[in-house]
Amino acid sequence: xxxxxxxxxxxxxxxxxxxxxxxxxxxxxxxxxxxxxxxxxxxxxxxxxxxxxxxxxxxxxxxxxxxxxxxxxxxxxxxxxxxxxxxxxxxxxxxxxxxxxxxxxxxxxxxxx
Amino acid sequence: xxxxxxxxxxxxxxxxxxxxxxxxxxxxxxxxxxxxxxxxxxxxxxxxxxxxxxxxxxxxxxxxxxxxxxxxxxxxxxxxxxxxxxxxxxxxxxxxxxxxxxxxxxxxxxxxxxx
Numbered sequence: 001x002x003x004x005x006x007x008x009x010x011x012x013x014x015x016x017x018x019x020x021x022x023x024x025x026x027x028x029x030x031x032x033x034x035x036x037x038x039x040x041x042x043x044x045x046x047x048x049x050x051x052x053x054x055x056x057x058x059x060x061x062x063x064x065x066x067x068x069x070x071x072x073x074x075x076x077x078x079x080x081x082x083x084x085x086x087x088x089x090x091x092x093x094x095x096x097x098x099x100x101x102x103x104x105x106x107x108x109x110x111x112x113x
Numbered sequence: 114x115x116x117x118x119x120x121x122x123x124x125x126x127x128x129x130x131x132x133x134x135x136x137x138x139x140x141x142x143x144x145x146x147x148x149x150x151x152x153x154x155x156x157x158x159x160x161x162x163x164x165x166x167x168x169x170x171x172x173x174x175x176x177x178x179x180x181x182x183x184x185x186x187x188x189x190x191x192x193x194x195x196x197x198x199x200x201x202x203x204x205x206x207x208x209x210x211x212x213x214x215x216x217x218x219x220x221x222x223x224x225x226x227x228x
Contacts, residue, residue, distance in 0.1 A: 004156070031214060042115060043157070043202060043218040056215060091156055095214065101147070102216065104156030 002026065004105035006092050012111045018080040021108045025074070025094030032075050033095075033102060034067060038088035046090075049075060050097070061086075082112045116140045117205050119219035127227050132190040134222050136203030139184065143205035147216070148177060148188050151200045160201070161188070193226045200224075 005024040013019050025032045034046040046065070047057040051072035060067070064083070069075040079086050089109050093102040118137045126132045134148075144165035149157035163170040163177045163186070170177050176189045190197055203219040 006156075033215065035216075035218075040220075042117070042220040043204075043216075045215045045217065048215050059215075093156075101159050101162065102214070104149075104158070106154065106156045 004092055004094050004103050006090075006105035006108050008108060009106065010109045010111075012113060013082055015084055015112055016081045018078065019082055019110060021077045021079075021090055021092075021110070023075045023077070023092030023094075023105060025092070026103055028096070029094035029103075030072070030097040031095040031102070032069060033093040034075070034077055035091040035093065035104075036088050037091065037107075038085075043091065046077075079110075082110075084112050086110060087112045115220075116143075117203055117217045117219040119203050119222050121222050122220070123223045123225070125225045125227060126193050128195060129192045132188075132193045132197065132224055132226070134188040134190075134201050134203070134224070136186050136188075136219055137184060138186075138205050138217075140205070140207070140217070141184075142207035143217070145206050145208050146177070146179060146186050147204045147206075148175075149202040149204060149218075151202060151221070157202055190224075193224075195226050195228060198224055198226045 007022045032049040037043045045059040048055045049069040066078045089107045091107045093104045095102045147162040148160040150160045151157045161175045179186045200221040202221045204216040208214045
């Protein structure tokens with residue numbers, strides 16, 4: 001069974017540019033989460049999809065961040081325009097509908113210069 | 114406001130000895146706790162969990178202890194092996210009370226097992 005896959009693994013962009021991160025969850029997992037780790041600190045929750053619906057987006061930093069989950073399958077996280085403080089590692093995780101154990105992808109390291 | 118805290122950023126232990134990692138939380142709504150292990154350039158991988166109805170859960174070399182009154186949990190690794198060298202994250206969620214599965218993480222503890 002394939003795990004959670006994230007693309008790209010690294011991205012370096014200039015301030016003001018747009019970046020789109022992609023996450024392919026484990027097949028059959030209804031729950032999809034986005035998390036971010038900044039500067040070696042704690043991993044912080046961004047948002048939670050149940051299938052294609054946003055269940056909780058309380059962790060989204062501001063309206064420069066837009067997440068979508070087309071058809072309840074893969075998800076994208078767009079940052080537009082990117083700022084320096086957006087740099088960090090963005091993790092995607094997925095789990096079964098009533099599952100308590102979330103499986104994480106390898107993360108996308110975003111560097112805004 | 115950080116609701117899960119791991120106050121020891123690093124831990125060094127000799128191979129074969131016990132590693133003890135600590136975690137404190139502040140949110141009384143948390144009722145499910147997990148430990149994740151992370152190697153460089155990889156995502157966190159689930160290690161072990163415990164529900165608030167228990168005070169201990171064991172899986173091979175890994176045991177998690179929960180002290181609800183103190184809002185404290187710990188992870189014991191016995192015996193420690195070189196492959197255990199990684200960053201360990203404590204995480205918590207209030208899922209059974211609010212149907213909320215999102216995780217609140219600590220900042221992690223880097224464990225180094227010396228040969």
